[in-house]
Amino acid sequence: MTFDDQIESRVRALAETLVREGLEAVSVADGKIEIELSRSLAHPDELADPPGQQAEAGPGPEYDVLTSDVVGRIHFLRPPVTTGAAVDSDRELAFIEALGVRNPIRSRGAGRVAVVYVEEGQAVDYGAPLFAIDRSRV
Amino acid sequence: MFRKVLIANRGEIALRIIRACRELGVATVAIFSEADRSALHVRLADEAFCVGPGPAARSYLNIPNIISTALITGADALHPGYGFLAENARFAQICSDHGITFIGPAPRVIDQMGDKANAKALMQSAGVPTIPGSGILASPDEAKAAAKTICYPVLLKATAGGGGRGMRAVESSADLSSAFASAQSEAEANFQDGRLYMEKLIVRPRHIEVQILADTRGEVVHLGERDCSIQKPSHQKLIEESPAPGLAPELRDELCNVAVRAGQACGYTNAGTLEFLVAGDRVYFMEMNTRIQVEHPVTELIYGVDLVKEQIRIAFGEPLGFAQSDLSPHGHAIECRINAEDPERDFAPDAGVVTAVELPGGPGIRVDTHLFAGLSIPPYYDSLLAKIVAVGRTRASALSRMERALAETRIEGVKTTTAICRRILEDARFQEGGVPIDFLDEAFMREHVLTEA
Numbered sequence: 105m106t107f108d109d110q111i112e113s114r115v116r117a118l119a120e121t122l123v124r125e126g127l128e129a130v131s132v133a134d135g136k137i138e139i140e141l142s143r144s145l146a147h148p149d150e151l152a153d154p155p156g157q158q159a160e161a162g163p164g165p166e167y168d169v170l171t172s173d174v175v176g177r178i179h180f181l182r183p184p185v186t187t188g189a190a191v192d193s194d195r196e197l198a199f200i201e202a203l204g205v206r207n208p209i210r211s212r213g214a215g216r217v218a219v220v221y222v223e224e225g226q227a228v229d230y231g232a233p234l235f236a237i238d239r240s241r242v
Numbered sequence: 243m244f245r246k247v248l249i250a251n252r253g254e255i256a257l258r259i260i261r262a263c264r265e266l267g268v269a270t271v272a273i274f275s276e277a278d279r280s281a282l283h284v285r286l287a288d289e290a291f292c293v294g295p296g297p298a299a300r301s302y303l304n305i306p307n308i309i310s311t312a313l314i315t316g317a318d319a320l321h322p323g324y325g326f327l328a329e330n331a332r333f334a335q336i337c338s339d340h341g342i343t344f345i346g347p348a349p350r351v352i353d354q355m356g357d358k359a360n361a362k363a364l365m366q367s368a369g370v371p372t373i374p375g376s377g378i379l380a381s382p383d384e385a386k387a388a389a390k391t392i393c394y395p396v397l398l399k400a401t402a403g404g405g406g407r408g409m410r411a412v413e414s415s416a417d418l419s420s421a422f423a424s425a426q427s428e429a430e431a432n433f434q435d436g437r438l439y440m441e442k443l444i445v446r447p448r449h450i451e452v453q454i455l456a457d458t459r460g461e462v463v464h465l466g467e468r469d470c471s472i473q474k475p476s477h478q479k480l481i482e483e484s485p486a487p488g489l490a491p492e493l494r495d496e497l498c499n500v501a502v503r504a505g506q507a508c509g510y511t512n513a514g515t516l517e518f519l520v521a522g523d524r525v526y527f528m529e530m531n532t533r534i535q536v537e538h539p540v541t542e543l544i545y546g547v548d549l550v551k552e553q554i555r556i557a558f559g560e561p562l563g564f565a566q567s568d569l570s571p572h573g574h575a576i577e578c579r580i581n582a583e584d585p586e587r588d589f590a591p592d593a594g595v596v597t598a599v600e601l602p603g604g605p606g607i608r609v610d611t612h613l614f615a616g617l618s619i620p621p622y623y624d625s626l627l628a629k630i631v632a633v634g635r636t637r638a639s640a641l642s643r644m645e646r647a648l649a650e651t652r653i654e655g656v657k658t659t660t661a662i663c664r665r666i667l668e669d670a671r672f673q674e675g676g677v678p679i680d681f682l683d684e685a686f687m688r689e690h691v692l693t694e695a
Contacts, residue, residue: 125502143252153406174306174307174310175291175292175307175308175310175311175314176310176314177314202306202307202310202314203306203310227291227314227315229291229292229293229311230276230291230292230293230294230295230301230307231295232292241243
């Protein structure tokens with residue numbers, strides 16, 4: 105086994121652990137190498153059903169992911185909405201400017217902003233995730 | 243040259259355009275639907291934007307999202323490919339209104355040629371032979387009078403028609419009234435427009451078309467003809483070749499000269515195709531396609547011209563890099579369309595996952611395709627999977643290469659037209675050349691395709 109192969113097999117084993125245990129980051133070190141792996145849990149599929157947590161008691165988070173149905177540039181209202189902010193139903197969070205038209209992005213129910221997927225001025229296409237609202241945290 | 247071209251299409255033609263752009267050093271933007279997220283054109287383009295869900299009306303025909311993508315990415319030109327928005331004059335105009343060069347003719351020309359009656363009148367005035375016909379027929383009596391001048395057999399056609407709907411062949415005046423009534427109601431049901439006109443029925447013609455290129459200075463050249471007589475019963479082409487086998491040289495010259503004249507008459511720019519019916523020594527203009535065509539590789543292989551690159555250069559305003567006298571065909575080329583269709587079920591489109599793909603290669607074979615093993619074919623679009631093109635010094639060598647290439651082809655997971663193309667190539671009449679457009683008639687299908695019940 106070459107050095108590269110050793111690293112690859114160790115990284116792969118760590119990555120599997122990361123996913124299996126539902127961890128966000130893991131790091132190991134010995135005298136020769138140090139490996140640190142981290143991942144974003146922001147992907148809507150993972151959010152909706154976080155791995156390793158199905159067995160826990162009580163209601164889990166209910167994410168409502170708002171997506172774009174136009175192609176344009178996203179602009180936040182001022183002050184810009186951030187993670188953790190409480191929103192009520194039908195609140196305008198941002199708008200997508202497409203062909204000079206302002207397409208408002210509104211929350212579809214009360215909750216807290218769990219993820220902001222986009223940055224001010226970013227180009228977004230059809231179906232792009234914009235915000236995840238945790239509806240279980242009103 | 244353009245900085246960036248948006249490709250408003252999918253499938254093999256999107257790849258074809260991306261390849262031309264890459265060779266020209268032009269950046270590319272792909273658009274895709276949610277059903278095409280893993281498509282090859284999405285991966286090969288420099289940038290890719292999803293413009294809508296699977297159904298074409300909400301994605302590949304979604305004009306606001308497509309134009310917005312072009313503006314956001316800074317694309318200064320748009321190539322429409324074929325199908326979808328390729329012959330939509332309003333879309334071409336919208337592109338121009340937003341400062342995006344539409345790679346195709348001017349909206350005015352697309353509009354003129356898109357209206358069949360309009361195109362025919364324009365061609366007549368330019369001295370292009372057209373199929374004798376009538377204006378709109380208000381009643382069966384008017385139709386009878388028209389048939390007298392045109393001479394039977396005649397064809398009743400819906401002005402809004404397409405795909406053979408609202409169309410009736412009439413052999414004699416005895417059948418005219420009932421044919422008129424049924425064509426009218428079919429047209430009303432299908433197109434909410436029951437208006438009919440009449441044309442002379444050209445018996446067992448060949449479908450021969452001429453490729454032209456025209457630059458913005460008014461130079462028009464032709465790149466010979468393509469024989470597209472091998473058509474499915476729905477009149478969609480299946481096999482195309484160039485030169486047209488057995489076509490008399492003087493008839494070929496007439497077709498090509500007429501095509502150039504037609505291009506000049508309508509102020510054409512970019513690549514276009516004039517379709518003709520040829521019966522005996524008579525040629526009749528049918529329609530003009532104001533776009534790149536599926537079968538363009540056949541011409542490219544024998545003329546050594548990259549038609550898609552020429553389209554882009556012309557749209558940028560460059561003059562044609564060659565004169566008519568610089569263009570001459572070398573050898574013979576033939577194309578087979580491999581579609582995800584079931585020939586046993588009237589060529590019904592087949593959707594599903596392609597589980598295995600083995601494509602042909604070797605001398606004289608070109609394959610234009612977006613296929614890969616694992617590709618899921620959505621039910622929403624054209625069923626074309628691959629174009630296999632063979633070129634040889636002679637027709638015989640091109641045909642034997644094609645037979646060899648089809649034998650090498652293996653596509654599993656969906657029904658395809660590979661086997662029927664092989665049956666056609668084996669047919670003695672086809673090998674002789676010059677067959678008419680009804681070659682794939684019921685008798686052929688019964689003998690070679692349909693399994694015994």
